[in-house]
Amino acid sequence: MDILTEKSSMRRAADRWRAEGRRIALVPTMGYFHEGHLSLMDMARKAADRVVVSLFVNPAQFGPSEDLARYPRDLERDAALAEARGVDCLFAPPAEEMYPAGYQTWVEVTDLAAGLCGASRPGHFRGVCTVVAKLFNIVRPDVAVFGAKDFQQLQVVRRMAADLDLPVEILAHPVVREPDGLAMSSRNTYLSPEERRSALSLFSSLELAARLVREGEREAGRIEAAVAAHIRSAPGTRIDYVFVGDPETLRPVKRLAGPTLLALAVWVGKTRLIDNTILEPCPTGPMRAD
Amino acid sequence: MDILTEKSSMRRAADRWRAEGRRIALVPTMGYFHEGHLSLMDMARKAADRVVVSLFVNPAQFGPSEDLARYPRDLERDAALAEARGVDCLFAPPAEEMYPAGYQTWVEVTDLAAGLCGASRPGHFRGVCTVVAKLFNIVRPDVAVFGAKDFQQLQVVRRMAADLDLPVEILAHPVVREPDGLAMSSRNTYLSPEERRSALSLFSSLELAARLVREGEREAGRIEAAVAAHIRSAPGTRIDYVFVGDPETLRPVKRLAGPTLLALAVWVGKTRLIDNTILEPCPTGPMRAD
Known part of the structure; x- marks a missing residue:
């Protein structure tokens, strides 16, 4: 080389x-x-x-x-x-x-x-x-x-x-993750062991959102609120943004009608971490009767 | 083609x-x-x-x-x-x-x-x-x-x-000119016959500046003033800028010490025309005794 x-x-x-x-x-x-x-x-x-x-x-x-x-x-x-x-x-x-x-x-x-x-x-x-x-x-x-x-x-x-x-x-x-789900980042080296635990809230909040959508949630505001509350419950975190929107235009959406971006930026101590996933509302999900 | x-x-x-x-x-x-x-x-x-x-x-x-x-x-x-x-x-x-x-x-x-x-x-x-x-x-x-x-x-x-x-x-x-010196421009088609005559003041002011420099003038301010006065004497002209400065950095200079840009932008009626030349102060010009 x-x-x-x-x-x-x-x-x-x-x-x-x-x-x-x-x-x-x-x-x-x-x-x-x-x-x-x-x-x-x-x-x-x-x-x-x-x-x-x-x-x-x-x-x-x-x-x-x-x-x-x-x-x-x-x-x-x-x-x-x-x-x-x-x-x-x-x-x-x-x-x-x-x-x-x-x-x-x-x-x-x-x-x-x-x-x-x-x-x-x-x-x-x-x-x-x-x-x-x-x-x-x-x-x-x-x-x-x-x-x-x-x-x-x-x-x-x-x-x-x-x-x-x-x-x-x-x-x-696609995002490459540690075995416990934390998105790999060179900035993870900044994290103390405690912060490393809190940082996991980013990934688990994405999982939470995916579960809500599987269960039929389509309101972006409710997903954002649940994600934010989940992250805030982890010590030492400070949310920069929780965003639900169109993956192409990066404009916010009110309701999920197709593949939708959930993106996060969160301070954990003095380290700013980001993560995201695409939420896939299934049109024949359990909350829909049609 | x-x-x-x-x-x-x-x-x-x-x-x-x-x-x-x-x-x-x-x-x-x-x-x-x-x-x-x-x-x-x-x-x-x-x-x-x-x-x-x-x-x-x-x-x-x-x-x-x-x-x-x-x-x-x-x-x-x-x-x-x-x-x-x-x-x-x-x-x-x-x-x-x-x-x-x-x-x-x-x-x-x-x-x-x-x-x-x-x-x-x-x-x-x-x-x-x-x-x-x-x-x-x-x-x-x-x-x-x-x-x-x-x-x-x-x-x-x-x-x-x-x-x-x-x-x-x-x-x-290099700038391509009409026989009388007017720099060629697609915008020259906007000019009325009178404006076309006034527009010639751009080129003649460049000639005036070159002559001043040949005669030993090295003060940018005096060159700018002479050029501006010459252009203003043509009917219907309005100066946007008369600039004397470094051709590489396009920063103004106070005195001419080497090849120096003289650049003009002038409104002639409703048409904005530009022109420029490089002034070449000869180090052994007639005004220098050394």
């Missing part, structure tokens, strides 16, 4: 593969790999002939009061994990390679990025879109793999690629 | 040429060709094996009170002119092909786009950058040709391409 830090060498490697007719997959990451990242790499491996994993803790997507400085990093371990997963190239540029002096161009998706994480993290998706557009332009992948844990990011990136006519197929990998 | 209106057919044509090893040039235009456009096509012809001219009156770069609706259009004439100049493909998509329902992604250059035309036309360069990024992603040209008449646009597009890692070389073609 090659480890490249310069855009020019990354572009040359990708150009060479393209000239050989290879299909290229890109997995954009911020590193500190867990099984979630590794599953994205497996998915990329199946979808293409050459797999590039980018590892870049993107300063542009962190707010001034966020955890850029303490975001966990371990390039050596990440390189070993990626290589073991059959990755062909790890692209790990320094920040000044991506944002040299005088940098001043930004890519922004408006509506889809306005609410949810976009509301609590101003500028976050602008940073995400900009770095992803740059990575797409450097690597020119045929396919790129994103995790569905960051559901809004997935939809924002899909929109950005379609709107800007970037000829890349975006694949989504 | 092919006339294509769909992104997918444009992309296929360009992909085919690329696979054959052809070098592709793109000339983005809003149509209603004059000799300025045709000179860009000649430059593109020399720089590449295949020349694509895009013809798109981009709604995103017009303000709500601007001349989008009355901007001159003549596709048939344009197609004949482009074909005669050896263009391989005219890409003329309808607006809904470039901005379908739900479109919401924008590319923005901050500092370089903030002043001059960016100040008087809010959102203009956001529209320009977005459509140019899209055209670059559809055609993937090796080289793109822009006119130096829109000097700020040229520098903003250069910055955008470099910042977003778009692997395209940007070529600038």
Whole structure:
């Protein structure tokens, strides 16, 4: 596996593969790999002939009061994990390679990025879109793999690629969870043992919502309220948002009429965690007589 | 010459040429060709094996009170002119092909786009950058040709391409002028015979400035004042800006120490015209004794 830090060498490697007719997959990451990242790499491996994993803790997507400085990093371990997963190239540029002096161009998706994480993290998706557009332009992948844990990011990136006519197929990998259900995240390393227990309330609230829907609940407000109450019952949690809405437009819905997104952002101590699921109201559910 | 209106057919044509090893040039235009456009096509012809001219009156770069609706259009004439100049493909998509329902992604250059035309036309360069990024992603040209008449646009597009890692070389073609010096522009068709005479004050003020510099003037403020007074002496003119500054950063300078941009935007009646030149202070000019 090659480890490249310069855009020019990354572009040359990708150009060479393209000239050989290879299909290229890109997995954009911020590193500190867990099984979630590794599953994205497996998915990329199946979808293409050459797999590039980018590892870049993107300063542009962190707010001034966020955890850029303490975001966990371990390039050596990440390189070993990626290589073991059959990755062909790890692209790990320094920040000044991506944002040299005088940098001043930004890519922004408006509506889809306005609410949810976009509301609590101003500028976050602008940073995400900009770095992803740059990575797409450097690597020119045929396919790129994103995790569905960051559901809004997935939809924002899909929109950005379609709107800007970037000829890349975006694949989504389902949320990868710890055995007890906690969604894998590099930020889980911030959690104390107590916080780790409280963090489980995110997943169990998704299960609660799925059960309510199975039992016939269709009112978004009642689902949100039940989820919020469940999370609040766990010590040290503070809800940023509980959202029930359309998975494509990310607009809230009042009643569930088809596959519906339930997305959460919750502070557990000083750590902000997100999770989501798609609620599937079955039209012949037990509460319906027709 | 092919006339294509769909992104997918444009992309296929360009992909085919690329696979054959052809070098592709793109000339983005809003149509209603004059000799300025045709000179860009000649430059593109020399720089590449295949020349694509895009013809798109981009709604995103017009303000709500601007001349989008009355901007001159003549596709048939344009197609004949482009074909005669050896263009391989005219890409003329309808607006809904470039901005379908739900479109919401924008590319923005901050500092370089903030002043001059960016100040008087809010959102203009956001529209320009977005459509140019899209055209670059559809055609993937090796080289793109822009006119130096829109000097700020040229520098903003250069910055955008470099910042977003778009692997395209940007070529600038010098301002093309009518025999009497008026910079060619599709908007010149708006001018009445009287306005056409007044419009000449833009070019003659550039000549005046060049003469002052040749005679030793180095104070930007005095050059600006002389240029402004000259333009104001022409009937029906109203100055938007007279700018003397650094051609790379587009920041104003107080004294001329090297090649310096003089850029103008002037209303002549209801028509806004722009022009510019690079002032070249000769270090051994007549006013210097050292």
